[in-house]
Amino acid sequence: MQVRRKPGWLQKKVSPADHAEMDRLLGSLQLNTVCREAACPNISECFRQKQATFLVMGRACTRSCRFCNVSADRPLPLDSGEPARVAEAVRQLALAHVVITSPTRDDLADGGAAHFAATVAAIRRVSPHTAIELLIPDLQGSDGSLQLILASYPDILGHNIETVPRLYAIRAGADYERSLRLLQSAHEFAAAIPVKSGIMLGLGESDDEVLETIAAIRATGCSYLSIGQYLAPSRRHHPVAAFIEPSEFDRYRDAALQLGFAHVESGPYVRSSYHAERYQG
Numbered sequence: 001m002q003v004r005r006k007p008g009w010l011q012k013k014v015s016p017a018d019h020a021e022m023d024r025l026l027g028s029l030q031l032n033t034v035c036r037e038a039a040c041p042n043i044s045e046c047f048r049q050k051q052a053t054f055l056v057m058g059r060a061c062t063r064s065c066r067f068c069n070v071s072a073d074r075p076l077p078l079d080s081g082e083p084a085r086v087a088e089a090v091r092q093l094a095l096a097h098v099v100i101t102s103p104t105r106d107d108l109a110d111g112g113a114a115h116f117a118a119t120v121a122a123i124r125r126v127s128p129h130t131a132i133e134l135l136i137p138d139l140q141g142s143d144g145s146l147q148l149i150l151a152s153y154p155d156i157l158g159h160n161i162e163t164v165p166r167l168y169a170i171r172a173g174a175d176y177e178r179s180l181r182l183l184q185s186a187h188e189f190a191a192a193i194p195v196k197s198g199i200m201l202g203l204g205e206s207d208d209e210v211l212e213t214i215a216a217i218r219a220t221g222c223s224y225l226s227i228g229q230y231l232a233p234s235r236r237h238h239p240v241a242a243f244i245e246p247s248e249f250d251r252y253r254d255a256a257l258q259l260g261f262a263h264v265e266s267g268p269y270v271r272s273s274y275h276a277e278r279y280q281g
């Protein structure tokens with residue numbers, strides 16, 4: 001059953017007037033952000049602080065997860081000038097930490113690995129001290145694509161598990177075990193690069209399932225974890241099954257830290273890129 005009324009702790013306001021400067025920069029450089037495409041509730045707060053998560057390789061996804069607002073459409077050819085424009089935005093914003101993600105591009109032979117690597121290289125050229133975090137799709141389990149991305153030496157490699165295995169039907173085309181393997185492979189291929197993952201709560205999972213999933217993520221060698229509340233982007237999306245109390249988020253954070261995660265962000269408004277600079281202290 002869909003829960004319609006948000007509780008008091010989920011009343012953050014979006015104020016577009018706060019975004020004018022960021023909107024101008026992103027527009028002039030023809031860049032997309034997941035902040036906007038995913039209708040992130042933190043957009044005013046993050047844009048005010050000149051933080052954004054860049055969405056490279058277009059706005060169209062080759063999958064159609066039932067929780068996601070990114071459009072499932074025919075993807076466009078890659079834009080070879082995009083890495084340099086992302087780098088220019090990083091330079092102009094003087095970012096100490098940047099997060100870069102993409103829609104799933106199953107149409108590309110390498111899943112977009114070379115474009116991720118080119119974006120890291122372009123940022124390193126103009127802003128060598130910026131910490132670069134990549135949030136990547138599952139690359140259909142390709143070790144070669146993963147190694148190509150890791151060879152660009154991002155500071156953090158992220159891949160979200162999103163939800164518990166019983167609910168994976170809402171992640172069209174995804175596979176829980178394959179996503180866990182990607183986390184483990186990333187850790188094994190490049191132990192010096194910390195691996196990060198994230199899950200959403202409120203999709204219909206049980207307490208035991210959450211704890212088991214957190215433990216399974218940690219068992220891959222993953223160091224960082226984000227835990228946030230799922231908010232349905234529209235009535236067409238998977239309905240919110242529950243609004244999780246802030247104290248429950250604290251309990252899951254403590255449980256994850258006990259398992260050995262180096263840093264965990266857990267709270268109703270946490271998204272994998274929210275306060276991303278905190279993970280590495």
Ligand code: SF4
Binds near residue numbers: 034040053273274
């Ligand atoms: S939390 Fe992440 S996706 Fe949301 S607005 Fe902030 S940077 Fe963008």
